[in-house]
Structures are given as C-alpha cells and as structure tokens.
Amino acid sequence: MRDGSWILRESAVDGALEIGFDEEDVFDCVVNYLEETHFYKTMPAEKNPALMQDVYHITYQDQRVYVKLQVNVQAVVISFKAL
Secondary structure (H helix, E strand, O other): OOOOOEEEOHHHHHHHHHOOOOHHHHHHHHHHHOOHHHEEEEEEOOOOOOOEEEEEEEEEOOEEEEEEEEEOOOEEEEEEEEO
C-alpha cells in the first residue's frame, strides 16, 4: 500500500465517510496502525469464495472500526466501518 498499490472499494469509502473518515484516514489506519493483535478472523470473500479476506478490529482516532482486507497483487480494502 505504501507504494500506491492498493484499491479502496466504494463500500469502504462509504463506510469511512459515515464515521467521519476519508481515504487518507483509511490509508493511515491500515498502513501505520494496524497490527497482528487487531486480527479477528479470516473468511472467504462473499463474491468469490476462492479469495480469502482478513478481518481486523481496531480503535483508530477514538473510533472502533472493522477493517476487511484482501491481498492479491494489490491490497484491497473491502470494508471500513464502525463496529
């Protein structure tokens, strides 16, 4: 993600905006604050069960958030919303 190789899905943008965050906040949260200790579970992608996605629960800027990531060639932020 640091080199610009990431995708922010519209659903993640919408969820972030609902809780007062923008694209820069999503990037900052995932790249600078997300740690292994925030890991919640791995699950198959809803639209393509052959792909796996990791779910994290993290407190970022005093807001508890749900982050779902899928990594292929690029990182894909699937969800970013309040818990």
